Amino acid sequence: MKTPVPEPEIRKLNSGDLVYLNGTIITARDEAHKKALEMKKKGEDLPVDFKGVAVFHAGPIMRKEGEEWVTIAAGPTTSARMEMFEDEFIRLFRPAIIIGKGGMGDRTTKACKEYGCVYLAFTGGAALLGAKGVKKVKGVYWLEELGMPECLWVYEAENFGPMTVTIDAHGNNMTKQVMERVSKNKEELIKKLEEVD
Amino acid sequence: MKNLENIVEDTAVELLKRAANILQNDYVAALSEARQKTRGEIGRSELSNILKNIELAKETSQPICQDTGVVAFMLKLGDNFPIRSKLRKILENATRKATNEIPLRPNAVDLFRGNTKDNVGRHVPLIYIELVEGDDLEITALPKGGGSSNVAAHSMVTPGLGWKGIKQFVLESTARAGSLGCPPYFLGVGVGGGEDYCMFLAKKALLKPFGVRNEDPKVAKIEEELLEKINSLGIGVMGLGEGPTALDLHIEIAARHPASLPVGVVFSCWAFRHAKGRVSKEGKVVFEYA
Structure with missing residues (x-):
């Protein structure tokens, strides 16, 4: 897939599909989500446009070599922390894709369905594979204020992935389905715990 | 000089x-074996990403x-x-x-x-x-990542529940950790000592040699049962339901207060x-x- 991704293309994806991505990926974690939403509320303009591109839950290791920023390591961070911001974020900024790890909850799933967005799970810890998919660093914003992991890094990605669609735009949430099964298994396994003398 | x-x-x-930069050989071997055994395409893809990433880190001497x-x-x-x-x-x-x-x-x-x-x-x-x-x-x-530290768990189990209560808490904690701490996990369980000390014991347990069971056969048996049951939970690689949930689990024990049964559970992601x-x-x- 290539960004900007048109909404009909997003709606064609199904939970369980494997995806590689080309185009613009912007990192944003807890602080960046918070700041972006606060700025929007105040009517201020953001330094980047999230429309149709991918938001990446990641706090990378970057190094400046001469005038250029180089991505050393960029794997996903735990997306659950952004659940409190994401539905509002999707509604206001209309990204086509959220990339992260560990999955997200009902509010994000609902926003994905409503506004045509998908959540792609990228392998947690696969930071060098992530960095390999970054062809170029196009920009960085809020670095001084938020620090290296929390600021906005704008990447030009090439063959970034593979990632798995775990929340599609039809209301499916694969991680939630797995965890419901885990919960049932847990109850059964607890009943079978062995006695210890 | x-x-x-x-x-x-x-x-x-x-x-x-x-x-x-370098993951221990026996962990890499265990992940590699897991890829061979995993049937589902998603689980295999995740394990391939993990193994490719480990290789890249070693080759380029990067984290x-x-x-x-x-x-x-x-x-x-x-x-x-x-x-x-x-x-x-x-x-x-x-x-x-x-x-x-x-x-x-x-x-x-x-x-x-x-x-x-x-x-x-x-x-x-x-x-x-x-x-x-x-x-x-x-x-x-x-150097331990934040994702897997965030799913650590602690409980002062009612002493009357005994080992069954401890095992139940470990299973519940792992189910709760789910996809969040980058499974397949390594687990350290600390039992006894005190409310803080059981957490330290859990961290110490985590560092015990891979695949070697506790010197006390009773504890060893509990480690085996827990590892087997955790892998029956179905969390799978990265919580996507396919492949192993945990690669290893160790228990460290200490004496306890008659009224207390402290239990600590510490997780490491696959990149231990x-x-x-x-x-x-x-x-x-x-x-x-x-």
Whole structure:
């Protein structure tokens, strides 16, 4: 897939599909989500446009070599922390894709369905594979204020992935389905715990 | 000739580098075996990404994961090793140097002033010291990611529930951790001691040799049962339902108060990064590959 991704293309994806991505990926974690939403509320303009591109839950290791920023390591961070911001974020900024790890909850799933967005799970810890998919660093914003992991890094990605669609735009949430099964298994396994003398 | 303080500092930097960049062979072998055994396409794809990433880290001498953790050192300090109170200063310097050279991500956040930018802060790097006989200082570098630390669990189990209660808590904690801490997991379980000490025991348990069961056959049996049941939960690689949920689990036990049964559960993600080395009082350094 290539960004900007048109909404009909997003709606064609199904939970369980494997995806590689080309185009613009912007990192944003807890602080960046918070700041972006606060700025929007105040009517201020953001330094980047999230429309149709991918938001990446990641706090990378970057190094400046001469005038250029180089991505050393960029794997996903735990997306659950952004659940409190994401539905509002999707509604206001209309990204086509959220990339992260560990999955997200009902509010994000609902926003994905409503506004045509998908959540792609990228392998947690696969930071060098992530960095390999970054062809170029196009920009960085809020670095001084938020620090290296929390600021906005704008990447030009090439063959970034593979990632798995775990929340599609039809209301499916694969991680939630797995965890419901885990919960049932847990109850059964607890009943079978062995006695210890 | 370098003095002993410099040698300790350089050794700590090298250990952080080895820990951050190279995953132990037996963990890589276990992940590789898991890929062979995993049937589903998604689980296999995740394990392929993991193995490719481990390979890249080794080849390019770069950190496996961008979250290089809050830096921690576990020390075994021999009776005759001459450096004592300066160890903190030395390890702080090592942490700064490693942050710059490897590089490590700056992960020490001051509660009021924000990121310290050099991985050094109040009580950070975390330093655990055990006093032992002998002439050496043994250093284990343990940079541990935040994702898997966030799913750690603690409970003061009702003593009447006994081992069954403990096992239930470990299963529940793992189910709750789910996809969040980057499974397949390594688990450390600490039982007894006290409300804080069981957590320390859990972290210590995590570092026990891979696949080696507890010396007490009763505890060993519980480790086996828990590992088997955790892998029947169905969390799978990265919580996507396919492949293993845990690669290993160790238990450390201590005596307890009659009214208390403290239990701590500590998780590591698949990228379980640690490295050990030993400095003699003459300044001879030996690195250990477990």
